[in-house]
Amino acid sequence: MLKTMAASLVALGLVVAQGAADDSKVNEADREFIEKVGACCNTEVKLSEMATKSGSRSEVKDFAKNLLDDHAKLKKEFETVLKNKSITPPTTEAKNFKEVAERVSSAKGADFDALYLEHMIKNHEEAVKLFETYLKDGNNTDLKQWAKTSLPTLTQHLERAKKLAAQK
Numbered sequence: 001m002l003k004t005m006a007a008s009l010v011a012l013g014l015v016v017a018q019g020a021a022d023d024s025k026v027n028e029a030d031r032e033f034i035e036k037v038g039a040c041c042n043t044e045v046k047l048s049e050m051a052t053k054s055g056s057r058s059e060v061k062d063f064a065k066n067l068l069d070d071h072a073k074l075k076k077e078f079e080t081v082l083k084n085k086s087i088t089p090p091t092t093e094a095k096n097f098k099e100v101a102e103r104v105s106s107a108k109g110a111d112f113d114a115l116y117l118e119h120m121i122k123n124h125e126e127a128v129k130l131f132e133t134y135l136k137d138g139n140n141t142d143l144k145q146w147a148k149t150s151l152p153t154l155t156q157h158l159e160r161a162k163k164l165a166a167q168k
């Protein structure tokens, strides 16, 4: 009896160990990360589309254009990872997007630039934190790999937005 129990415990241990090592699965925390990435990137893209048209300084417009190119690439890679896991890519923006978009779109000239950059800094600070946390605590190898290769682009956006905001 004891022997059987011991054997069962060993078997159970193996199952648990195998479960922990199976990082191809997507858990709740992974899904939360995916949703947050979607909300964050979709917000940045929408605001940057506005900035390519309504931006005042040419440097700000250039930044918005570069950001759109970079995010198109990141999005494509993100969607490939999700497709392999049969997950539909998130299409929504951040919860407060409507309010933010209204504020930004009603600003003109230098005020527009300042407000746009303010949101880019805030958004990218959150994104960098989100990615760093996922790289530390996240479970899924494919998502982690994508996060790792994408993080330098986000850090670069953050630094560039800060620099542009300081130049006003």
Ligand SMILES: [Fe+2]
Binding pocket: 044, 067, 071, 124, 153, 154, 157
């Ligand atoms: Fe970005």
